[in-house]
C-alpha cells in the first residue's frame with residue numbers, strides 16, 4: 554500500500570483526529586441510521602466487528618448489540634486484523650452486513666498521553682501499553698532505532714560536518730536490523746560512491762550530505778573540531794528502513810508485523826508510536842479488506858457496508874464499569890446488492906455520520922431482553 558516516504562506522510566496527515574471523534578454512544582446509532590438510509594432493513598442487519606481481543610473493546614461491542622439488536626459476528630484477530638477467511642460464514646448469517654474494523658490505542662486524560670491504559674482490575678491499577686499486541690511488535694524496532702540514534706555520531710573533521718557511523722550499522726550482509734539509506738545522509742564521491750573519509754577500528758566517518766549540513770547548521774556551528782554528539786532525534790524516518798525474517802503467510806503469524814514493516818520508521822519516530830501504529834494498521838486493513846470484500850463470492854446478492862476507524866480507549870477510573878471509548882472513522886466502503894461500489898473518505902464519512910440522528914427507535918432494552926429470556930418458558934433439551 555505504501556510505496557514512498559511521501560506516501561506514508563500524506564496518509565498519516567490525512568487521518569484526522571480533531572473534529573472527527575465520536576463517542577460510541579453517538580457513533581453507533583448514527584451508523585445504524587445511515588445504513589438504514591441506504592436501504593438496510595431493521596432486523597435483517599448483522600454487524601461484525603474486527604477489534605482486538607482486549608476486554609476494553611467490550612463496551613463498543615455492547616453498544617453495537619444494543620443498537621443493532623444482535624451480538625456482532627466476531628470478524629477480528631488480535632491487534633484488530635480482519636479475519637477475511639471468515640467472510641463466508643459471516644455472509645451466510647445476515648442480509649445487510651455492516652463490518653466495523655478498529656485498531657485501538659489507550660489514552661490518559663490526566664496528561665493527554667496516547668499509548669497506555671489504566672488496568673483497573675489489577676491490584677494496583679497498573680498502566681500498561683495499549684494496544685499491547687502492537688506494543689509487542691514495536692519493541693524490537695524501537696530498540697533498533699535507539700541503538701542507531703546512539704551509534705551515529707556527528708563530528709567536525711577539517712571544518713566539515715561528518716557522520717561517524719558504527720560498523721554494525723554499515724554491514725549490508727545482515728538479515729535483520731535497521732539499515733541506513735546512505736544517500737539521505739552521506740555525500741557521495743565523484744563516482745557516486747559512499748567512500749569513508751576516515752576508517753576507524755569500529756566505525757567509519759563520512760562527509761554529511763549538504764542538505765543535512767544545512768538542516769543541522771545550528772548544531773554544526775556549536776561543534777568543536779574533534780567533538781562528537783549522537784545524532785539522536787535528527788535520525789529521520791526517510792533515512793533508514795528495517796529488515797526482519799518473518800513468516801510471510803497472508804494472515805499468518807507475522808501478518809501484522811509484515812504490514813507495518815515499511816511504515817515502521819514513521820512509527821518509531823512518532824511522538825506517540827502506538828497511536829501512529831494503530832492508525833496505520835487501520836489504513837492497511839481497510840485497503841486490504843476492501844479488496845477481499847469486493848471479490849468474495851459470498852457477498853454477491855448482499856448489501857455490505859464496511860467501515861474502518863480507530864478506537865481511543867480513555868483510561869477508566871477505579872469503579873467505572875466501562876471506558877468511554879471514542880471512535881474516529883477513517884474510511885468506508887459500500888457494496889450494494891447489484892455489485893455497485895463506493896469508497897467514502899474520512900471527511901465525507903464524518904459529515905455523513907454527523908448528519909444522522911443519534912436517536913434510534915429500534916434499539917433494544919438489554920435489561921428487559923435479559924429479563925424476558927430468564928423468564929421465558931424453558932426449552933427442554935432432548936437427546937433423541
Ligand SMILES: [Zn+2]
Nearest residue numbers: 605684685686
Ligand atoms: Zn490490542
